[in-house]
Amino acid sequence: MSELAFEAVSVRYGGRHGLTAVDGVSLTVPAGKVVGLVGESGSGKSTLARAAVGLSPVSAGRVLLGGVDLRTPPRRRPLQMVFQDPYSSLNPRMSIGESIAEAIPRGALRGRAQRKAEVARLLELVNLDPERAAHLPGQLSGGQRQRVALARALAGRPEALIADEITSALDVSVQGTVLNLVRSVQRRLDLSMLFISHDLAVIRYLSDFVAVMYLGRIVETGPAEQVLADPRHPYTRDLLDAAPSAYKPLFDRAPGPIADAEPPDPHHPPAGCRYHPRCPVGPLVRADRESCLTADPASATTPRWRHTASCHFSEPETTSPRTLTSS
Incomplete structure (x- = not known):
């Protein structure tokens, strides 16, 4: 296991007047821990993940794994990624065993017998029958394909793993099984x-x-229990308010004031706090909060994962505890 760190990472498309999909993100995944990255569609989550594995260009900053810049050519890829769509992440013309074996680092095993045994071990690790190695992806269900994708990522012997929306394309009936496996x-x-x-x-x-x-x-950012029970940023609170739970049914929610329901144009992000055009407690709702229009509250992630929020009016004690149910 190794620490995965994003240091002021930016990803920009289209040159000087293009789109900045990721803007100066600093984030640390501690060794042996799981960091959940959440946000609505278009927030830059997947772009940040793709930048880490070299599929999107890093315009500024760097990504480190165990203190080593991932742009330094390695003998193997110590960071692996499981993608969202299990139907497009596997080559339809290659058998399951061939797809997994292809990801095993060169020189790690000797001979066909050892590679076959390793493929069988990885399939068992993700709760699949080793006999599936001879099957093509088209013969498997979506949940089974996603398990194969996980096995393929593990075949690379990674020190860290990125999982990008790996259950969103699956039936609800199998999502829980895949999450338990992960x-x-x-x-x-x-x-x-x-x-x-x-x-x-x-x-x-x-x-x-x-x-x-x-x-x-x-x-x-912060420990999961603290962020989800006591959110400090208005955007986090809005995300939680939009998520129904057994304790807060969808149709019983009291709608709060919203200045603008649509996100701003990412090509031209607003000055000051980027959330202020949509903020239910911001300057378009409360006239005394003009600082949100001009002063940027963005700050780097605090060491040791202390609970912090990039908000001029973060009030950690004013939000009542919330409860989420697991799916």
């Missing part, structure tokens, strides 16, 4: 993991720490 494998192998999801109940179930992302920036 949690079991992470604990068994003591992996550092960045788990990305829009589902707060899933984040609560798996994560030791939580980071909330909005419009390319991290706006709140």
